[in-house]
Amino acid sequence: MSERVLVLNIGSSSVKYELLEVASGRREARGLVERVGGPEGTLTHSPGGYRRDAPYPGHRAALEAMRRAFAEAGPDLATAGVTAVGHRIVHGGSRFTGPALVDDAVLAQIEELTPLAPLHNPAGVTGIRVAGEMFPGVPQVAVFDTAFHHTLPPHARTYAVPRRWETELGVRRYGFHGTSFAYVTRRAAELLGRDPSDLNLIVLHLGNGASAAAVRGGASVDTSMGMTPLEGLVMGTRSGDLDPAVPFYVSRATGQAPEEVDRALSRESGLLGLSGDGDMREVWRRSDAGDAAATLALEVYRHRLRKYVGAYYAVLGRVDAVVFTAGVGEHDSRTRAAALAGLERLGIAVDPARNRDTTEGAISPEHAEVTVLVVPTDEEYEIALQTLATARPR
Structure with a gap:
């Protein structure tokens, strides 16, 4: 049985999405909503060369527009057999060292990390909530940009600042682009x-x-x-x-x-x-x-x-x-x-x-x-x- 994952990569002013058939790696659809929150926005969706120029006042509106694009240009999400929804979450702090199955506790912890990523984590939380409404009962997973770097040794992640800044405020090196580094590391090994x-x-x-x-x-x-x-x-x-x-x-x-x-x-x-x-x-x-x-x-x-x-x-x-x-x-x-x-x-x-x-x-x-x-x-x-x-x- 083919298993499909809807990936939501939500930025501070954008929503990037893909529907993938995982076993084959085939992209069944992909799209991008740009300039979310601005007076003029653009949604592009393939297949079909679908495009809609309109204001998207927030990430909820952008995600609703994404659902309309799937319904009008295909494939229909209602019948696509989405197995799970994967979310790119920018900051996992020191709490998340790998992907996490989303429940109320995980969602609350992502919100608590907002001071470390004030533009991105709230957008990710909105994505999780809206996807939960769109796909009731479908598992959602948070994949953290910082998780790949949880292996940083103490001497590499620690800043030379008062220790209480790290213990009380979380001031330390976390690193980003983790999903990219994970994929590229594995693929480089294959090529070599x-x-x-x-x-x-x-x-x-x-x-x-x-x-x-x-x-x-x-x-x-x-x-x-x-x-x-x-x-x-x-x-x-x-x-x-x-x-x-x-x-x-x-x-x-x-x-x-x-x-x-x-x-x-x-x-x-x-x-x-x-x-x-x-x-x-x-x-x-x-x-x-x-x-x-x-x-x-x-x-x-x-x-x-x-x-x-x-x-x-x-x-x-x-x-x-x-x-x-x-x-x-x-x-x-x-x-x-x-x-x-x-x-x-x-x-x-x-x-x-x-x-x-x-x-x-x-x-x-x-x-x-x-x-x-x-x-x-x-x-x-x-x-x-x-x-x-x-x-x-x-």
């Missing part, structure tokens, strides 16, 4: 013909949000994002690593409230702040046209990447592969080459032809000491796998 437990990997998830992870034997031992997704690499609109005194200085110097400075660091910084555009493709276009600000943005971006690769090489001691994934990592060959340039003494090199032509697999020279891989991520499939395993334990 090795067991994940035998491999040391540096995985670079490079999208609009970006993070790096040091993975030893299939377990995360360090990662660049911290208590929130702001720390670490330069991103599309996020600053990444920053002197912690900078926000206080800016607040004092400009009179801006802490919330305004936080917004600037999260939504007006990174590539956008440096070059005027947060899309890597546009930054490259501007740089190629002679824009000095765009060129500097690219140099800052790849300098930070290269620094993390070197740091995680030191953390692991031995590296079997460097793995690129997510939008920039999968599609931007120039960024991949620039990020690893000059690391040949570490056994890390990129073959220009392979780098240009490869969509999945090795882009390093044959017989390289450290394999460099491109692995397209599939977070929705990973969520579906974890959801089914939790809802239907064997």
Whole structure:
């Protein structure tokens, strides 16, 4: 019997969804509602090229629009035989170290973690509640972005701040992009013909949000994002690593409230702040046209990447592969080459032809000491796998 999982990936202003037949990995439908909460929104759904432009005042309205899209464009959710609903939940704190079958207690705990992810966890809670109304009696599973990194050793997850901040407030490194790292780690091992437990990997998830992870034997031992997704690499609109005194200085110097400075660091910084555009493709276009600000943005971006690769090489001691994934990592060959340039003494090199032509697999020279891989991520499939395993334990 085929088992279908509806995956809901709900962001602060979006709803991404997929209906998957898990055994085959087939996508029976997928869609995206954008600009939720704004004056103008868009829903796109396939199959059928279905599109609706309308305001979606909140996530409930967006999910109701999703249900209408299924009813009008197919397949009908009422007869699709949904086995379970899987939810991407951004922050699981220290409580959730793996996927959780949702009940009232789990839902309450996710709500309690709202201070750690104030834009995302409430949206996830809404998704769980609305899905429960749509699919009464169907198991729901919360899959946490932070769970993959629960293996961080104490020395890697602990900040050098007063201990009571961690014990009372939860201030520590959690890490994110966990479903992506879980999928990519397993797929990289398959491509290398090795067991994940035998491999040391540096995985670079490079999208609009970006993070790096040091993975030893299939377990995360360090990662660049911290208590929130702001720390670490330069991103599309996020600053990444920053002197912690900078926000206080800016607040004092400009009179801006802490919330305004936080917004600037999260939504007006990174590539956008440096070059005027947060899309890597546009930054490259501007740089190629002679824009000095765009060129500097690219140099800052790849300098930070290269620094993390070197740091995680030191953390692991031995590296079997460097793995690129997510939008920039999968599609931007120039960024991949620039990020690893000059690391040949570490056994890390990129073959220009392979780098240009490869969509999945090795882009390093044959017989390289450290394999460099491109692995397209599939977070929705990973969520579906974890959801089914939790809802239907064997």
